[in-house]
Amino acid sequence: MRERPLIAVYIVTNAAYGVLYVGVTSDLYQRIRQHREGTFDGFTKEHGLAKLVWFEPLENMTVAIQREKSLKRYLRDWKINLIERDNPGWLDLSQDWDRPPVWRHGPTDE
Numbered sequence: 001m002r003e004r005p006l007i008a009v010y011i012v013t014n015a016a017y018g019v020l021y022v023g024v025t026s027d028l029y030q031r032i033r034q035h036r037e038g039t040f041d042g043f044t045k046e047h048g049l050a051k052l053v054w055f056e057p058l059e060n061m062t063v064a065i066q067r068e069k070s071l072k073r074y075l076r077d078w079k080i081n082l083i084e085r086d087n088p089g090w091l092d093l094s095q096d097w098d099r100p101p102v103w104r105h106g107p108t109d110e
Contacts, residue, residue, distance in 0.1 A: 005026055005027035005028075005029070005030070006027065006028040006029060006057055007025070007026050007027075007028075007057065007058050007059070007060060007061055007064050008024070008025060008028040008055045008056060008057050008058060008064065009022065009023070009024050009055065009056045009058065009064055009067045009068045009071060010022070010023055010024075010025065010028060010031070010032075010052060010054065010055035010056075011023075011052075011053055011054040011055070011071075011079065011082075011083060012032070012035055012044065012049040012050060012051060012052055012053065013049060013051050013053050013090070014047055014048045014049050014050070014051065015051070015090075016090035017080065017090075018047075019047045019049060020049075020076065020079055020080075021043065021044050021047075021049045022068060022071045022072050022079070023044075023068065024061075024064045024065055024067070024068035025064075026061055026064075028055060028057075029094075029097060032050075032052050032094045032097070033097075035049060035050040035052075036050045038050075051090075051092045052092055052093045052094040053083050053087055053090050053091070053092070053093065054082060054083045054086060054087055054093070055093065
């Protein structure tokens with residue numbers, strides 16, 4: 001689970017090799033929840049972009065905004081390579097964020 005807001009640049013999609021959206025936020029956990037719930041009308045809601053496939057934590061919003069602008073200038077193939085370098089299976093990196101922790105116990109003596 002999360003401890004505090006995470007400033008980040010991120011990429012969401014609707015499927016592997018689907019529509020890509022590059023965004024920036026001061027609270028990645030909250031923003032991804034908003035994408036999942038379709039809180040805001042617009043491009044991401046229209047295309048069902050709620051699967052977090054890449055993100056980069058940054059130290060402050062000024063740096064994050066600069067990084068977002070540079071990523072948006074890159075071609076789609078470059079963004080796909082970036083995703084596949086860190087997440088080759090295009091997994092939803094946020095899939096467990098809102099779930100309660102699962103307690104695992106060690107082996108038992110039976």
